[in-house]
Amino acid sequence: MHSAKRIAVIGAGGKTTTLSKLAGLHRTERVLLTTTTHIFPFSPLVCDRLCIAPTAEEITQALAQPGVVCAGVPSKNSKLTGLSEEILQAASQSADWIFYEADGAKCLPLKLHSNTEPVILPGTAHCFVVAGLSAWGKPTCEVIHRYQLREDWAQNPGRLVDGAIIADCVRDAVKACGLPRAHLTVLLNQVDTATEKMDEIAAMARELEAEGVTCKTCSLQEDGDLAKILSLESIL
Template sequence: MAPLLAVIGAGGKTTALRCLLPHLTGQHVLLTTTTHIYPLAPPHTRLLLTDPTEPALLDALRVPGAVCAGRQAEDGKLSALPTALLEAARRTADLVLCEADGAHHLPLKLHRADEPVLPPQTDRCLIVAGLSAWGQPVAQAVHRYALHPRWAHDPVLPVGAEEILFCIHETAAACGLPPRQVRILLNQADTLLSAAQGAALAERLTAEGFSCRAGSLQQEADALAAWILAGISAKD
């Protein structure tokens, strides 16, 4: 069964998935979603399949390269494959990458009880949080901010270290996996100030037992991708 890496949170999930693909050349990779995702078509992937049959998807996965697949959804997005088809794909692929959350393009997120939508037997969960939230009002930076009672009462509260940590801790709890199966990426450390802020947060999260990095997927894609994939990029 192919290992499955799920990506949740906010502030760069799809970018993270796109950055992983060049590091998987020669492997049989399925890129999909349990929620909704804008499809990654060639040249980012080898092939894009919409509403594939099981024979078509499995045949595609027998050829090296990344296949992006899902069911047709609104606004040009893809939605989740049927569970049985995803399981069949895991028996054929070397690795499955799955976007398992949505954040309406905001850098942070809180979750309803039915979120995130991790596939069964997820091997690793990458939590992404966007440092661009720092200093913004929670109402403008946090998807579903009103799930936090104080933030609902004070939507102009500026995001700082404690607010970012709260979102990350809430996301880690929502995913339900032990820290050893979780990677936390503090993305959007694109300036000296945001890099310093991210490094301080990463130190705190590392002390809690998480594998955490602060960095920029725009500037450090290769190094961050290697860290995300370490130990999971080969079929068991």
């Protein structure tokens, strides 16, 4: 039986952009954009059809032809929350891809995870972990969602973010995700904001790679080679 490939996006500093770019790269196929937490509906520039609280029949119909469908259930602050398992199963039988956001970051470039997140769907084939390099050099308390979860950061909230802190945020996400490291890609995003730190960023990436984590340094808003950076065909 046909079943869509499920791809999660977690972390901070570019999740929405990652989802938008993934959808764009696969627009000639049948794509569902959704969440297991909360997202704002994607704009018509990204999605072809918006399905609010769809029935199984409605989601199947929306995914009957190629294009990008954004779907979810109305929540507070004009956001959408996740679809029920029944609706997800119906979507899985029609879509080629399900790209979904699996945690929240309050629009900050880095985050730590509580013990209830990320919410990873069963059968998820791959997960992109995003970390925003724009946090570099800024106070921990201003740029890391839930920074207080690390006792040493909570005690020194003014500590400036460096490569060690960013790497620890990535490690936190890798651990929280629970998928094998071979099924993860770390996107060190917003490199355009930290060009003077390229040597340190490269050293951080090598350190993470040595731990078995695939890292790609990028600027998702600007890079012209996103097909390579976000390639799933070479992974799955």
